[in-house]
Amino acid sequence: MAHARRQQATAAKAAYFTAPSGVAHRQYEALRAYFVEGLPAAQAAVRFGYAPSTMVAMIRDFTPQHADFFVDRRPGRRSAPAKQAARPQVLRLRAQGHSVTEIEAALAGSATPLNRTGVWELLREEGHERLPPRPAAERGAPRRDHPPRTRVLHWPAVPTRLASDHAGVLLLVPGLVALDLVLQP
Numbered sequence: 001m002a003h004a005r006r007q008q009a010t011a012a013k014a015a016y017f018t019a020p021s022g023v024a025h026r027q028y029e030a031l032r033a034y035f036v037e038g039l040p041a042a043q044a045a046v047r048f049g050y051a052p053s054t055m056v057a058m059i060r061d062f063t064p065q066h067a068d069f070f071v072d073r074r075p076g077r078r079s080a081p082a083k084q085a086a087r088p089q090v091l092r093l094r095a096q097g098h099s100v101t102e103i104e105a106a107l108a109g110s111a112t113p114l115n116r117t118g119v120w121e122l123l124r125e126e127g128h129e130r131l132p133p134r135p136a137a138e139r140g141a142p143r144r145d146h147p148p149r150t151r152v153l154h155w156p157a158v159p160t161r162l163a164s165d166h167a168g169v170l171l172l173v174p175g176l177v178a179l180d181l182v183l184q185p
Contacts, residue, residue, distance in 0.1 A: 020048070023125055030055060031062055049095060054129045083122060086112035090122045099131050 020026040030048040033039040034055070039047070045055035086107060093103045103119045114122075 023127060027058060027127060031058060034059060049091070050127060051129060051131075053132075054127055057129065058127070080118075082112055083114060083118050086110075086114050086118070087122055090114070090119055091126060094123055094128060097131075099134075 017029060020029045026048055030044050030050060033044040033047060034041055041055045041059060042052050044050075045052045048055075050058075089107060089110065089112065090103055093106055098106065100116050100119045100123065104114060104116045107113050107119070
């Protein structure tokens with residue numbers, strides 16, 4: 001029985017190293033996996049929930065001479081409770097590859113809505129970088145519908161008289177209508 005309790009206690013202590021909770025601790029363990037265990041950057045990124053580009057940037061920026069590499073650079077700054085409540089959802093959505101705007105839209109109807117700034121602050125605190133631009137087909141829906149750039153004009157039933165030195169340009173209107181041009185935005 002004592003042996004089983006000791007194994008449980010050891011497993012709980014091991015979880016501290018295999019599933020780090022703090023940002024600095026997570027960075028440390030990811031870099032340790034890369035430098036000490038010899039794990040490839042892509043595998044270390046997956047194990048600790050980083051984008052591969054973020055892992056490469058951490059490897060590039062780390063130098064043993066800077067003892068403050070793993071120190072939170074914003075001492076005393078605390079995050080809002082609503083932001084902390086949304087943290088698990090934000091991280092889960094980012095792990096699925098969603099952008100800041102898509103995460104904001106997903107959280108809009110939830111109990112913990114966040115704007116883009118709040119989402120980005122959480123992701124930056126966790127060490128995530130911006131996603132590279134994606135092709136239009138892979139992006140989410142547009143944020144707003146733009147009005148069409150063209151519209152149909154209805155000429156008045158009674159001709160309008162207007163004195164102009166350039167009225168001859170109006171003679172081109174029937175020809176333009178006959179061409180049936182469609183403008184694409």
